[in-house]
Amino acid sequence: MTEDEIIDRVRVFAQEHRLPRPASAAAVAELEAIIGWPMPILLRRLYLEVANGGFGPSNRVLSLTDTGQWYSDEESLLHLARAFGPAEPEPPHPPRHTVPLMTLGCAIWWFVDFSTPEGRMWGWEPNARCEQHCLFPERFTLAQWMTDWLDGNRSFPEPPPPTNCPDC
Numbered sequence: 001m002t003e004d005e006i007i008d009r010v011r012v013f014a015q016e017h018r019l020p021r022p023a024s025a026a027a028v029a030e031l032e033a034i035i036g037w038p039m040p041i042l043l044r045r046l047y048l049e050v051a052n053g054g055f056g057p058s059n060r061v062l063s064l065t066d067t068g069q070w071y072s073d074e075e076s077l078l079h080l081a082r083a084f085g086p087a088e089p090e091p092p093h094p095p096r097h098t099v100p101l102m103t104l105g106c107a108i109w110w111f112v113d114f115s116t117p118e119g120r121m122w123g124w125e126p127n128a129r130c131e132q133h134c135l136f137p138e139r140f141t142l143a144q145w146m147t148d149w150l151d152g153n154r155s156f157p158e159p160p161p162p163t164n165c166p167d168c
Helices: 003-016 025-035 041-050 077-084 142-150
Strands: 098-105 108-113 120-124 135-141
Touching (some): 025 041, 025 077, 041 142, 135 142
Antiparallel strands (some): 098 108, 108 120, 120 135
16 A cells, blocks of 8 residues: 555544544654654654544554543653653663554553654564563554554564563
8 A cells, every 4th residue: 555545544534533633743843853863754644634643553543742632541642752851761661763653552562663764663562571672673664554454454563582581
């Protein structure tokens, strides 16, 4: 599915589900300044052209700004970014360029990588791995993740096979 096809299909979904109006360019710029990386193009378009959260698997992609509706366990991406600040966090916290996008509950999260233009997806699964290994890159991009959802699937992060780590 092309980026434009994803945008069109999510736009229909947003209208049918009365999702919040798109976010502002200023909010995108603020998040990018805090994170220190540009937002992946598709994610930028979704927030600026379609809706301020509420799309994606289980309709739970975080809002960029506070909309008064929580689609996840957090108020908004900007709220999370401001709380953690611009400094690179110490492990086991995720690196600054991996940004939480959606929770599945039980502390399981989807992250999107701002350091990649296509938005590589990452999983956070602390129930399956130790703190050092609970964040892991996935084999697909944001566009592939969104296409999978639009095709009626719901995916979960898939941790790689256990390492020789005694804590995993």
